[in-house]
Amino acid sequence: MFFSKKDTRKGSDCSQDPFLAAASLIDEHNISNIARHMGKNPKTLLAKLNNDSDFHQLNLGEAIAITNITGDKRILKAWARSLGFILVEEPDSSGVTDDEFSDLLLNLQSQLGKLSMVILGARADGIITQEEYIDIHGNTVNSIQTIYQLDEVIKSQVRAG
Secondary structure (H helix, E strand, O other): OOOOOOOOOOOOOOOOOHHHHHHHHHHOOOHHHHHHHHOOOHHHHHHHHOOOOOOOOOOHHHHHHHHHHHOOOHHHHHHHHHOOOOOOOOOOOOOOOHHHHHHHHHHHHHHHHHHHHHHHHHHOOOOOOHHHHHHHHHHHHHHHHHHHHHHHHHHHOOOOO
């Protein structure tokens, strides 16, 4: 039995509601397969992901299991945003050459330029729409991720002295 459909809808990456983020998983993941991995009844899991159900509620352990099974971090990202945080993945800073370091710096400059252009474009008509904000937010997080990666690379080069 297959309770999920694959379509082009995607839950907002900047959602601040972890329950809405969890419900949006239905659109992109096979809930029956996730339920089997969790040892849960697929209908029960589907009901827990449905925000209209008062009887079935998704618990923290289930949210963690779903995140681990799917690799989809939208519940975690929404929870962080609801508390005023953003989620930034820890970068791998091992074995970066001088050329890769230079490329990282240039990539950061490119991303900051793109972020500026996206903001400029969104403000051109005096109104920033939800779709434009989602684009701005994604570019902002990408820039922050690159800055964090750059910081980790520099930290890996620190020597006792």
